Amino acid sequence: MNIKWFIKKHVFRQKSMAQKCSEYIETLRRKGVKIGEGTIVNDYRDILIDYSRPELVEIGKHVFLHSGTKILTHDWASWCFVESDAKFYPSHAKVVLGNNIWLGENVTICKGVSIGDNCIIGIGSIVTKSIPSGSVAVGVPAKVVGTYQDYMKKRSKLYVDEAIEYANAILDSGREPLVEDFYDDYPCFVDRTNYKEYNYPYDRVFAPPQF
Structure with missing residues (x-):
C-alpha cells in the first residue's frame, strides 16, 4: 500500500x-x-x-x-x-x-x-x-x-496478543503486514521518543493540548 x-x-x-x-x-x-x-x-x-x-x-x-x-x-x-x-x-x-x-x-x-x-x-x-x-x-x-480500572488492566494485558493475531491474519491472507495496518496498535511500537516518525496524529496521545 x-x-x-x-x-x-x-x-x-x-x-x-x-x-x-x-x-x-x-x-x-x-x-x-x-x-x-x-x-x-x-x-x-x-x-x-x-x-x-x-x-x-x-x-x-x-x-x-x-x-x-x-x-x-x-x-x-x-x-x-x-x-x-x-x-x-x-x-x-x-x-x-x-x-x-x-x-x-x-x-x-x-x-x-x-x-x-x-x-x-x-x-x-x-x-x-x-x-x-x-x-x-x-x-x-x-x-x-x-x-473502569479493572477494564483498563484487562486491555493492557490483551492488546499485544490481539495485535499478533491480526498480524498473523494478514500473513495468512498472503501479504506482509505494514506499519499503517497497526495505527491503532501503536503502544506496540510507538512511544514518546519516536511518535513523530510516524505519519499519524499520535500527538493526540503523546503531546495532547492542555485544557
Missing part, C-alpha cells in the same frame, strides 16, 4: 470530518448546551442531542460521543393523554455527563440521567438510571458490569 495514498484517504478525511464535528459542537454551544473541551462527536450526521431545552444538557471534558448517540432531555408520552383526556403533562429533566467518558455506538441516554467521570458505556446501551464514576456499564437498560 502506498503510504501517501493511505494518509490522503484516511488521515486527511478524518481531519475533514473532525472539523465538521467541531463545528457541530460549536453550534450546540451557541444554542446553550454546556460542552467541555476535548469532547468529540464521531459523526455529526448520526447523532441526536435534544437541545429543545439546551440548559438541561451538560457534557464534560474529553467525552466521546459515538455514532448513533442519543441524549434526550424530555419525552412526549403525554401525547397520548391529549387524545384520551385532553390533558398534557410535560416531562423533562437534566442530563449530565462527567469527564472522560466513552459512549459506544448507538447509546441512548434518557432524561434525568447522570454519568460520572471515567466511565465506558457499551454499544447499544440504553441508560435509564445514573451511572457512578469509574464504571463500565452495558445493556438495556444499562447496568454496571465492572470498574
Whole structure:
C-alpha cells in the first residue's frame, strides 16, 4: 500500500470530518448546551442531542460521543393523554455527563440521567438510571458490569496478543503486514521518543493540548 495514498484517504478525511464535528459542537454551544473541551462527536450526521431545552444538557471534558448517540432531555408520552383526556403533562429533566467518558455506538441516554467521570458505556446501551464514576456499564437498560480500572488492566494485558493475531491474519491472507495496518496498535511500537516518525496524529496521545 502506498503510504501517501493511505494518509490522503484516511488521515486527511478524518481531519475533514473532525472539523465538521467541531463545528457541530460549536453550534450546540451557541444554542446553550454546556460542552467541555476535548469532547468529540464521531459523526455529526448520526447523532441526536435534544437541545429543545439546551440548559438541561451538560457534557464534560474529553467525552466521546459515538455514532448513533442519543441524549434526550424530555419525552412526549403525554401525547397520548391529549387524545384520551385532553390533558398534557410535560416531562423533562437534566442530563449530565462527567469527564472522560466513552459512549459506544448507538447509546441512548434518557432524561434525568447522570454519568460520572471515567466511565465506558457499551454499544447499544440504553441508560435509564445514573451511572457512578469509574464504571463500565452495558445493556438495556444499562447496568454496571465492572470498574473502569479493572477494564483498563484487562486491555493492557490483551492488546499485544490481539495485535499478533491480526498480524498473523494478514500473513495468512498472503501479504506482509505494514506499519499503517497497526495505527491503532501503536503502544506496540510507538512511544514518546519516536511518535513523530510516524505519519499519524499520535500527538493526540503523546503531546495532547492542555485544557
